[in-house]
Amino acid sequence: MARIREFDTDQAVDRAMDLFWRRGYAETSLQDLLKELSIGSGSFYAAFGSKEQLYIRSLDRYISLQGGDLETTLGETPGIRPAVRRVLTSMIEADLADPTRGCLVVNTATECGDQPLAADRVNTAIRQVESSLAGALERAQARGEISPEKNPGELARFLTTFIQGIRIVGGARVGREFIEDALSTAMRVLD
Amino acid sequence: MARIREFDTDQAVDRAMDLFWRRGYAETSLQDLLKELSIGSGSFYAAFGSKEQLYIRSLDRYISLQGGDLETTLGETPGIRPAVRRVLTSMIEADLADPTRGCLVVNTATECGDQPLAADRVNTAIRQVESSLAGALERAQARGEISPEKNPGELARFLTTFIQGIRIVGGARVGREFIEDALSTAMRVLD
DNA sequence: CCCTTTCTGGATTGATCAATACATAATTAA
DNA sequence: TTAATTATGTATTGATCAATCCAGAAAGGG
Numbered sequence: 001m002a003r004i005r006e007f008d009t010d011q012a013v014d015r016a017m018d019l020f021w022r023r024g025y026a027e028t029s030l031q032d033l034l035k036e037l038s039i040g041s042g043s044f045y046a047a048f049g050s051k052e053q054l055y056i057r058s059l060d061r062y063i064s065l066q067g068g069d070l071e072t073t074l075g076e077t078p079g080i081r082p083a084v085r086r087v088l089t090s091m092i093e094a095d096l097a098d099p100t101r102g103c104l105v106v107n108t109a110t111e112c113g114d115q116p117l118a119a120d121r122v123n124t125a126i127r128q129v130e131s132s133l134a135g136a137l138e139r140a141q142a143r144g145e146i147s148p149e150k151n152p153g154e155l156a157r158f159l160t161t162f163i164q165g166i167r168i169v170g171g172a173r174v175g176r177e178f179i180e181d182a183l184s185t186a187m188r189v190l191d
Numbered sequence: 192m193a194r195i196r197e198f199d200t201d202q203a204v205d206r207a208m209d210l211f212w213r214r215g216y217a218e219t220s221l222q223d224l225l226k227e228l229s230i231g232s233g234s235f236y237a238a239f240g241s242k243e244q245l246y247i248r249s250l251d252r253y254i255s256l257q258g259g260d261l262e263t264t265l266g267e268t269p270g271i272r273p274a275v276r277r278v279l280t281s282m283i284e285a286d287l288a289d290p291t292r293g294c295l296v297v298n299t300a301t302e303c304g305d306q307p308l309a310a311d312r313v314n315t316a317i318r319q320v321e322s323s324l325a326g327a328l329e330r331a332q333a334r335g336e337i338s339p340e341k342n343p344g345e346l347a348r349f350l351t352t353f354i355q356g357i358r359i360v361g362g363a364r365v366g367r368e369f370i371e372d373a374l375s376t377a378m379r380v381l382d
Numbered sequence: 383c384c385c386t387t388t389c390t391g392g393a394t395t396g397a398t399c400a401a402t403a404c405a406t407a408a409t410t411a412a
Numbered sequence: 413t414t415a416a417t418t419a420t421g422t423a424t425t426g427a428t429c430a431a432t433c434c435a436g437a438a439a440g441g442g
Contacts, residue, residue, distance in 0.1 A: 192387060192388080193387035195389080196388085196389065196390095231389095232390095232391070232392085233391055234389065237388085237389070237390090
């Protein structure tokens with residue numbers, strides 16, 4: 001019926017996500033995207049509509065991937081304390097390994113905070129982290145790993161907030177010791 | 192000897208700081224700045240050199256103002272717990288009142304993370320917050336308000352990290368309850 | 383008064399921006 | 413083979429970007 005698209009759209013979103021993640025929305029030009037995706041602008045606009053639409057799509061992809069990773073780590077690591085610690089340390093390691101990247105959700109929150117579509121995604125992502133943590137903490141409490149006096153929801157909201165702080169400080173080159181001190185102190189709220 | 196400048200440079204930096212704070216670096220155009228400062232481009236470049244240089248100068252001004260506020264609050268509020276709580280709640284109130292603003296240091300960390308001059312300022316600002324908090328916690332420990340077993344430096348690094356998280360979550364419109372749960376949980380590390 | 387110096391702001395620069403137009407190529411149904 | 417449809421990439425659009433140029437204005441020294 002018609003000509004077939006020569007590139008894989010989902011793969012292109014992944015590549016765009018990576019570029020936006022590294023450089024931010026404003027600093028990623030359309031030419032940068034076209035070069036990274038190896039397509040022309042005609043194909044670009046036919047497939048994605050606009051730079052902004054592709055950004056939102058990349059952000060959705062990021063949130064989906066990160067949400068899956070979080071659920072997997074919390075679900076597969078025995079013991080709530082090792083599980084939470086693993087979640088936090090994996091972020092710290094990522095930040096220390098590449099301080100320019102950070103978290104795409106956090107980057108979006110500060111760079112695109114007044115764009116409604118982007119702000120909605122940020123809100124959704126944060127609630128998703130809260131929900132995953134709250135679920136894991138509730139299950140741990142049922143298993144007796146956490147004192148019955150604790151409120152899993154409150155703990156989850158605390159950890160979610162702390163995680164956002166990790167993403168900022170982790171990119172600020174303050175040294176591993178700084179963040180590990182913060183981490184070990186934060187872990188004490190579970191006791 | 193020569194014509195005198197018709198505008199107040201320091202006041203112009205304050206106005207520029209406010210604009211960068213609200214809109215970010217990339218989203219603030221030179222025309223926006225000229226309009227806000229009510230000067231022409233000739234005067235602008237004679238006085239400030241470039242948009243980037245003015246941004247750095249605005250950032251330095253912001254860090255100086257915020258650092259002074261922090262020292263004042265910590266120094267004048269009796270009791271370390273009320274003092275820390277006041278520091279955190281004042282940030283929360285500011286974030287809830289104007290979610291688009293946030294913290295200029297945090298915004299810079301994510302938007303200009305790979306610009307060396309800006310990254311240095313972010314690093315300095317975070318260490319400054321850590322230092323102020325550590326000092327207040329040490330004094331409180333000497334007064335007996337905090338257990339001698341605690342490490343004031345570790346607590347300061349935790350609180351500094353948590354504060355950065357507050358600035359992100361505070362702008363994400365998750366509701367006051369979310370952040371207040373996080374806050375009350377965070378305060379327990381001082382016990 | 384004139385001279386020197388600096389400030390001022392509008393005009394202009396060249397670059398780059400996101401997005402569109404369009405001719406051509408590829409694909410399938412008829 | 414033809415017609416219909418969609419993809420592709422280049423050229424081009426108008427807007428906007430940060431920064432420079434420059435002619436005139438304002439100030440103080442002589």
